[in-house]
Amino acid sequence: MITFSKQQLKIPQLQKPVYLVSAGQSKFDRAFPDKRTEELCIESFVMAAELLNMSPADLKRYIHSCYYGHFADHFGDQLLGESVIHDRLGLDPLGNVGVKTGGATGGSTLWEGVKAVASGYSDCVLVMGWERMDEVPTDEGNFLISCAADKDWESPLGHIYTGYYAVMAQRYWQIFGKSEESFRKTLAEISVKHHGYARFNPFAQAPMKITVDDVLKSPVVAYPLRALDCCLMSVGAACAILCDEKTAVALTSNSKNKPLRIFVSAGSHTLRPADRRDMDIPLLPNEKADQYRDLGDRFPGGDRYPGFTGFLAARMAAYYGYGMTGITDPTDDLDVIELHDAFTISDVQTYEDVGIRPYGYGRDYVESGDCYHTNPHTGKPGKLPSNLSGGLIGCMHSVGATGIMQTFEVACHLWNRWEEMHGEEKLWKKFNREKPKDWTNLQVKGAKRGMAISHAGVGSHVTATILMDPDHLIRKDA
Amino acid sequence: MSMFGQVFVKDNKYKLKGDFHHLTPCTPIRDADSGFKLLGVTNPRDMTYMHSYGGEAVFFESLSKGKLLATRCDQFECESKGSVYIPFRIHCPDCLAKNTVIDLTDVARKTARVHTFMVCERSGAFNMLDTPIKFINIEFDGVATILMSYLSIGEPDMQMRVVPIFRTSGPTFTILDLSWVPEGTREDQLPEGFSF
Ligand SMILES: [Zn+2]
Numbered sequence: 001m002i003t004f005s006k007q008q009l010k011i012p013q014l015q016k017p018v019y020l021v022s023a024g025q026s027k028f029d030r031a032f033p034d035k036r037t038e039e040l041c042i043e044s045f046v047m048a049a050e051l052l053n054m055s056p057a058d059l060k061r062y063i064h065s066c067y068y069g070h071f072a073d074h075f076g077d078q079l080l081g082e083s084v085i086h087d088r089l090g091l092d093p094l095g096n097v098g099v100k101t102g103g104a105t106g107g108s109t110l111w112e113g114v115k116a117v118a119s120g121y122s123d124c125v126l127v128m129g130w131e132r133m134d135e136v137p138t139d140e141g142n143f144l145i146s147c148a149a150d151k152d153w154e155s156p157l158g159h160i161y162t163g164y165y166a167v168m169a170q171r172y173w174q175i176f177g178k179s180e181e182s183f184r185k186t187l188a189e190i191s192v193k194h195h196g197y198a199r200f201n202p203f204a205q206a207p208m209k210i211t212v213d214d215v216l217k218s219p220v221v222a223y224p225l226r227a228l229d230c231c232l233m234s235v236g237a238a239c240a241i242l243c244d245e246k247t248a249v250a251l252t253s254n255s256k257n258k259p260l261r262i263f264v265s266a267g268s269h270t271l272r273p274a275d276r277r278d279m280d281i282p283l284l285p286n287e288k289a290d291q292y293r294d295l296g297d298r299f300p301g302g303d304r305y306p307g308f309t310g311f312l313a314a315r316m317a318a319y320y321g322y323g324m325t326g327i328t329d330p331t332d333d334l335d336v337i338e339l340h341d342a343f344t345i346s347d348v349q350t351y352e353d354v355g356i357r358p359y360g361y362g363r364d365y366v367e368s369g370d371c372y373h374t375n376p377h378t379g380k381p382g383k384l385p386s387n388l389s390g391g392l393i394g395c396m397h398s399v400g401a402t403g404i405m406q407t408f409e410v411a412c413h414l415w416n417r418w419e420e421m422h423g424e425e426k427l428w429k430k431f432n433r434e435k436p437k438d439w440t441n442l443q444v445k446g447a448k449r450g451m452a453i454s455h456a457g458v459g460s461h462v463t464a465t466i467l468m469d470p471d472h473l474i475r476k477d478a
Numbered sequence: 479m480s481m482f483g484q485v486f487v488k489d490n491k492y493k494l495k496g497d498f499h500h501l502t503p504c505t506p507i508r509d510a511d512s513g514f515k516l517l518g519v520t521n522p523r524d525m526t527y528m529h530s531y532g533g534e535a536v537f538f539e540s541l542s543k544g545k546l547l548a549t550r551c552d553q554f555e556c557e558s559k560g561s562v563y564i565p566f567r568i569h570c571p572d573c574l575a576k577n578t579v580i581d582l583t584d585v586a587r588k589t590a591r592v593h594t595f596m597v598c599e600r601s602g603a604f605n606m607l608d609t610p611i612k613f614i615n616i617e618f619d620g621v622a623t624i625l626m627s628y629l630s631i632g633e634p635d636m637q638m639r640v641v642p643i644f645r646t647s648g649p650t651f652t653i654l655d656l657s658w659v660p661e662g663t664r665e666d667q668l669p670e671g672f673s674f
Pocket of ligand 1: 551553557558559570571572573574
């Protein structure tokens with residue numbers, strides 16, 4: 001049983017408020033044989049400037065330091081790729097740094113940017129992330145991804161990361177899902193939902209109108225997970241502009257973007273699931289110490305925490321993030337959320353880690369209809385719509401950009417610009433994609449607060465990015 | 479005629495023999511939809527690394543001798559005193575003192591159970607295992623961690639009792655030299671090169 005000290009559990013405090021004023025992203029796709037990474041990065045930066053009704057050159061004049069998220073150097077076969085992008089963006093001689101934390105790279109890059117502004121080092125920063133995963137064939141790509149596992153104890157075992165991950169899914173499936181056909185269907189519904197929402201997102205790579213049956217008939221990747229349960233492999237870029245209050249007012253003076261308060265917290269856990277040691281469940285504000293005492297009776301085998309079924313890093317990111325912002329219950333306090341749906345089953349695990357449902361009951365978030373834009377059972381707005389972008393399953397997983405894409409999506413709702421940012425014909429034309437005839441506006445009406453969870457591999461790093469309309473803070477001193 | 483790169487250490491220096499890289503020419507990538515105009519080039523590369531196991535070397539050497547080693551923190555003042563680790567941890571994660579190396583072979587033979595598993599049809603480039611790969615994660619009595627490995631015979635299931643087998647003939651000196659079979663498997667059923 002391991003424990004954590006009071007100092008380690010301190011709630012983080014920013015020295016001054018930090019604002020997200022704009023964001024942008026490129027088209028996302030499996031491959032861009034005709035584009036260099038810098039072209040995608042510039043595309044996303046130009047968009048961020050456009051949303052502020054500024055020229056890119058004018059926006060650059062405000063930026064003081066830069067944070068670049070790019071995970072896999074070996075995929076792009078270019079060390080110091082951050083330096084290439086920085087130069088192509090014409091941002092010399094500003095200080096810049098590369099950030100890499102696997103699948104959480106986008107979120108971690110935002111984390112670094114926020115701290116730079118909060119500390120007073122910079123008044124305005126660029127946070128940009130990208131990934132290039134199309135320069136090797138799939139087998140070689142799987143090998144390169146497996147290099148993120150322990151090179152002596154894990155990677156030689158098949159060089160297939162899905163395998164290292166899926167053992168955790170198997171345990172969750174049997175213990176908490178009780179291997180029930182009904183749970184398998186719930187997982188499939190997540191895929192249907194995310195591919196379906198991707199149909200309304202011009203940036204998204206995998207829009208699909210599919211049924212639960214289609215998911216259940218897709219090829220098995222690692223039982224019970226099938227091809228349509230898995231996230232995409234993508235290429236693309238996304239960026240965000242963060243700044244202090246004074247700069248936020250200046251930058252948005254000619255824009256529909258309202259500056260949004262941004263908070264980012266982070267947690268971690270062992271690179272190898274093998275090394276996870278037992279501990280008590282760290283509690284979130286909407287949980288009580290005794291509620292998990294009989295978890296092992298309700299779910300035989302489920303008493304080991306985090307075992308292979310919980311993600312401690314996600315739990316800790318939520319713990320720090322909720323503490324910073326005053327969130328007690330994410331379903332009540334948030335209006336929209338983007339989760340790291342690497343697999344349908346890890347989406348469910350995350351509902352529990354971040355306190356949307358208690359441990360053991362994640363599936364209810366889907367089955368109740370709360371996670372939908374419009375609850376399919378009631379026809380009313382979902383209580384906490386998730387992954388309206390399509391998520392990693394429907395929109396993209398261009399690793400270094402993913403956490404920033406999620407944040408862009410949440411911001412669109414809070415700015416009340418989702419319809420414009422996803423519905424405009426010129427965007428669909430620009431990306432050479434066909435806008436569906438039944439295109440639906442997924443703007444969450446009146447959204448004031450949202451969160452994005454960025455997650456690495458088997459749970460080594462997780463960040464929580466929380467956005468709030470400054471007139472709707474929960475903790476006034478946050 | 480090329481030769482695989484081989485290395486030994488003498489006077490604390492790496493001594494190299496053979497080829498550590500192979501040359502393959504770059505070729506153009508052209509657009510078949512657009513008059514075969516140039517889009518890029520291939521960049522072939524094949525290179526051999528030299529990797530030190532450091533304080534874990536004894537673990538990998540022991541596999542080839544049919545032994546499963548683990549480590550334990552024996553520091554009296556450490557809050558995790560007595561915790562046993564496999565994967566092998568050279569230092570205690572709490573007090574950072576050097577752990578004691580212990581022989582876990584018997585404990586493994588008597589108590590190893592499948593904590594979770596996955597049958598994986600796919601593999602990545604450079605995979606040396608037969609597919610489907612039967613990943614198993616193994617719990618042991620009195621051990622703080624859950625080791626990842628693979629099952630060589632039979633179908634995995636939760637809580638199934640398994641026993642370790644070792645590639646004692648023609649070892650690779652990697653984690654692949656350790657595998658598992660269901661309790662009760664006979665010696666003559668083991669994969670080539672492996673013994674109990
Ligand atoms: Zn110790």
